Amino acid sequence: MSNNTDSIEQGVEDAQRAALKLATLSEAQRNEALHAIADAIDSHHEAILKENKKDVRHGEELLAKGEYSQALVDRLKLSESKLESISEMVRSVAQQEDPLEKTLTARHLDHGLDLYKVAVPIGVVGTVFESRPDALVQIAALSLKSGNSVILKGGSEAKHSNRVLYRLIIEATSDIPAGWAQHIEAREEVTALLAMDEKIDLLMPRGSSEFVQYIQDNTSIPVLGHTEGVCHVFVDKKADLQMASDVAFDAKVQYPAVCNAVETLLVHESVADAYLPDIVSRYEEAGVEVRGDEKTQSYVEVEDATEKDWATEYGDRIISVRVIDSLVDAIDHITTYSSKHTESIITEDSDRAEQFMRNLDSASVFHNASTRFSDGYRFGLGAEVGISTGKIHARGPVGLEGLTTYKYHLEGDGHIVASYAGEDAIPFQHEEFDGTWPPTADK
Amino acid sequence: MSNNTDSIEQGVEDAQRAALKLATLSEAQRNEALHAIADAIDSHHEAILKENKKDVRHGEELLAKGEYSQALVDRLKLSESKLESISEMVRSVAQQEDPLEKTLTARHLDHGLDLYKVAVPIGVVGTVFESRPDALVQIAALSLKSGNSVILKGGSEAKHSNRVLYRLIIEATSDIPAGWAQHIEAREEVTALLAMDEKIDLLMPRGSSEFVQYIQDNTSIPVLGHTEGVCHVFVDKKADLQMASDVAFDAKVQYPAVCNAVETLLVHESVADAYLPDIVSRYEEAGVEVRGDEKTQSYVEVEDATEKDWATEYGDRIISVRVIDSLVDAIDHITTYSSKHTESIITEDSDRAEQFMRNLDSASVFHNASTRFSDGYRFGLGAEVGISTGKIHARGPVGLEGLTTYKYHLEGDGHIVASYAGEDAIPFQHEEFDGTWPPTADK
Structure with missing residues (x-):
């Protein structure tokens, strides 16, 4: 797609037309295309790595000027083994259970009148993601598996890598309705997308909460936002303190840069004396800066x-600690400051765990486990398109199911509503049954 | 709530606080409150009818000035029997299966590490609805059953009726966390709601597509829009023509003013000669104006x-008719002009029905049945809060399930992610099992 609004509109219209056809492809056709993408990546390592070097070189120039971090340069960099893991990921998406061609519920309304709720693709999904070249491939693969057309906008720092990967994906999927994947590069093109509410069914931006808020404020397209995680671990008075130490350590240190890392540790006053010296020295040995309240x-x-x-996602080796008086105060603190991503309680008392989990309004609430488990792969959802911090449509890690919606299919035999209204109305049966659409008896 | 923005903000904050408590109430507590509402309506007929008379009198004055229709006055009017059916509806909501306290999936991630996806309320739902006094009670009842706080904005023509019904609901639910239901009256108060994206989780406006579009364009709160229905019946070349006549007649005449009535009848050319004279004379006898294309x-x-x-929702005794050449042309016409609400094909050929149903991107697609079946009650969803013409979160008739979202509950035993990463990573098991949260073994 070239850099002007007309051609973006054309591209999105192509995507919309392709989406109607994509929805009718069989699972085998979609999986075949996914394998073709994996094969194309396997047989073009040289070309991909050549383009990736341009991005890495540019990243290193920015690093030298102090405008970029070593961590970001590392995330940009592809390698033979990284490419192997990317094509492996695409094949694993193909292997996942089909989220389509599924009857979610079947209900007899009356004799010969059966209602089926059937899983279908959403249509056209617009995505904006960060500068990891593997993100483009992962999002394209998940969209294809779930029968959706996709608009892909990656980080500009990965533009050469994204271009070559996008080209390979398009070439490998020539049997799929043309236009199903569109690649855009400029910020202005994102702005153009925001106005296309008749053509785009869902936007999935990943980024800072300011960025996601900007998207939400400037479009009437539904937005599935992936923003920051201000996650909590609460060490209860009934905690096994060795467990609390291991979990709090893992939740911060295992990978501090990600959204499911803990940012604030809440400690019940009655165990503070026994717990804090140990965990603080473990953190400090691991290079974690600890900040604490007065207590x-x-x-x-x-x-x-x-x-x-309390309201900061450090995304770094920093943690804040607060000593609180009660379970209720822990719930209050989290309700006030959390970004509603993931919270964990460490306690041997299952009633207190239940109270914590019931009273918090976060996407994921854990008992005796590290917040780092909050992830589509670990949850068993397969790959993920993001972690939703909203509450509508999909919440927490979003996998293939979050990329589907449903349609109602009603099979009748000339049924009219007049028979079910007025004085002699026939009563509905409304009984669920084990059926799938299309009904085979019909054939 | 009085008529200024500060007190609206206060009311919505109260609703937000109440929502956290509502989410922890048992099914029995919510059902008890619903029965109290039904009892309150039963024992206050006189007070309700007295207030309703004020609205009806005002409606009749507007009617006399030609600013209102008889149908709208009729919709405003309550009676003893109407009130009985309203309290009956509230009791039937109480009887419905609880949409909460449900484990949607349970999955072993590893030994001692179990993930539960649990249905929970959305939180605070803002609703805007038309001038039927029963709408306020129905929406309040569905919100309470599903554990949501609700902001209620009814049509101003029903303001006296709405006030007395709202007051009875609040008085009857004094055991429910205070603030759970808020009543607003002015348009400006709706405008104030649109900015409260931190406090309101979902907006459900019912009304014209212009009104719903206005809401969508002026808020970053997710919107579940209920707009118009431009529904189609397609009489295929393989149709049973008597059935096609009965269904097309029912779909228009049984209740022309509603969104699931048919607006355009598509007729396959090969049956046009045999079909059209009969259906047109039936329509004309029933006072339906027929408009046709050249063919x-x-x-x-x-x-x-x-x-x-082709793009008009008449909502009246008018229908447009088009003769088309093929199934593909019928699909194209509907794809171009439909509001994606409900479409029906009349055919004895199940393969052609399947093609029609697979290729259309509408919430409900029917085979040999009237479009008028597209309704929460007929679908067996219980009462409905609206019919969604969007594709995200909930689609088609929206019942209690559409008022819920989910949370992930993870039960571990000190599990840390470091054990599942790196060289000696433990593999995940990821096996679904028949379990519910909270796990009883834990107790």
Whole structure:
């Protein structure tokens, strides 16, 4: 797609037309196309790595000027083994259970009148994601598996890698309705998408909460936002303290840069004395800066935590600690400051765990487990298109199911509503049964 | 709630606080409150009818000035028997299966690490609906059953009726967390709601597509829109023509004012000669004005149908007719002009029915049945809060399930992600099992 609004509109219209055809492809046709993408990546390592080098070189120039971090350069970089894992991921998407061609419920309304709720693709999905070249392939693969057309907007730092990967995907899927995947590059093109509410069914932006908020404020297209995670671990008075130490350590240190890492550790006052010195020294040995409230500072020597800390996603080796008086106060703190992503309670008391889990309004609430489990792969959803911090349509890690919606199929035999209205109305039966659409008896 | 923005904000904050508590109420507590509402309506007929008379009198004044229709006055009017059916409806909502306290899936991730996807309320739902006083009670009942706080904005023509019904509902639900239902009256108050994206989780406006579009364009809160229905019946070349006549008649005449009534009848050319004279005379006898394209006019004498007719929801005793050459042309016509609400094919050929149903992107697609079946009650969903013409979250008739979302509950035993990463990573098991949360073994 070239860089002007007319051609973007044309591309999105092509995607819309393709979506209607995609919805009618069989699982075998979609899986064959996914294998073709994996094969194309396998047989073009040289071409991909050549283009990727351009992005990496540009990233290193920015790094030298202090405009980029080493971590970001590392994320940009592809390698033979990285490419192998990408094609492997595409094949694993093909192997996943088909989210389509599924009857979700079947209900007899009356004799000869059967209603089927059938899983179908959403249509055209617009995605905006960060500068990892594997993100483009993953999102395209999930969209194809779920029968959706997709608009792909990656980070500009990965533009050469994205271009070659997109070209290979299109070439490999020549049997799929043309136009199903569209690649856009400029911010202005994203702005053009926002006005296309008649043509795009869902936007899935990944990024900062400011960015996602900007998208939400400037479109009437439904948005499935993937924003930041201000996640909590609460060490209850009934906690196994060794477990609490291991989980809190893992939740911060295992991968501090991601949205499901813990940012604030809440500690029940009655275990603060026994717990805090140990966890703080483990954190400090691992290079984690600990900031604490006044009460925390009465147990351990750490920097001040301020109001701002409670609402911050550090995404780094920093953690804030607060000592609280009760389970209710822990729930209150999390309700006030959480981004509703993932919270975990460490306790041996299942009633207190239940109270914590029932009262919190976060997508994922854990008992005796690290917040880092909050992830589509670990949850068994296969790959994920993002982690939704909204509550509508899909919540938490979003896999193939989140890329589907449903249609109602009603099979009748000339049934009219007049028979079910008025004085002599026939009563409905409304009984669920084990049936799938299309009904075979009909054939 | 009084008429200024501060107090609306206060009311919505109260609703938000109440929502957290509502989510933890048992089914018995919610059902008890529903029965209390039904009892309150039963024992206050006189007070309700007195207030309703004010609205009806005002409606009749508007009717006399030509600013209102008799049908609208009739819809406003309550009676003893209407009130009985309203309290009956509230009791039937109480009887419905609980949409909460349900484990949607349970999955072993690994030994001692189990993930539960649990149905929960959405939180705070903002609703805008038309001038039927029963709508306020129905929406409040569905919200309470599904554990949601609700902001109610009814039509101003029903304001006296709405006020007394709202007051009775609040008085009857004094055991429910205060603030769970809020009543607003002015348009400006709706505008104030649109900015409260941190406090309101979902907006459900019912009304014209212009009104719903206005809402969507002016808020970043997710919107579940209930707009118009431009529904189609396609009489295929393989149709049973008597059935086609009965269904097309029912779909228009049984209740022409509603969104699931047919607006355009598509007729396959090969049956046009045998079919059109009969259906047109049946329509005309029932007072339906028929408008046809050029081909239609070569079979029957009717008014011209123009391009504008194809995209119009008449909501009245008018129908447009088009003769088309093929199943593919029928699909194309519907794809171009439909509001994606409900379409029906009349055919004895199940393969052609399947092609029609697979290729159309409408919420409901029917085979040999009247479009008028597209309704929450007839579909067996219980009462409905609306019929969604969007594709995200809920589609078609929306009942209690559409008022829920889900949370992930993970039960572990000190599990950390480090064990599942790197060289010696433990593989996940990812096996679904028949379990419910909270796990009883834990107790």
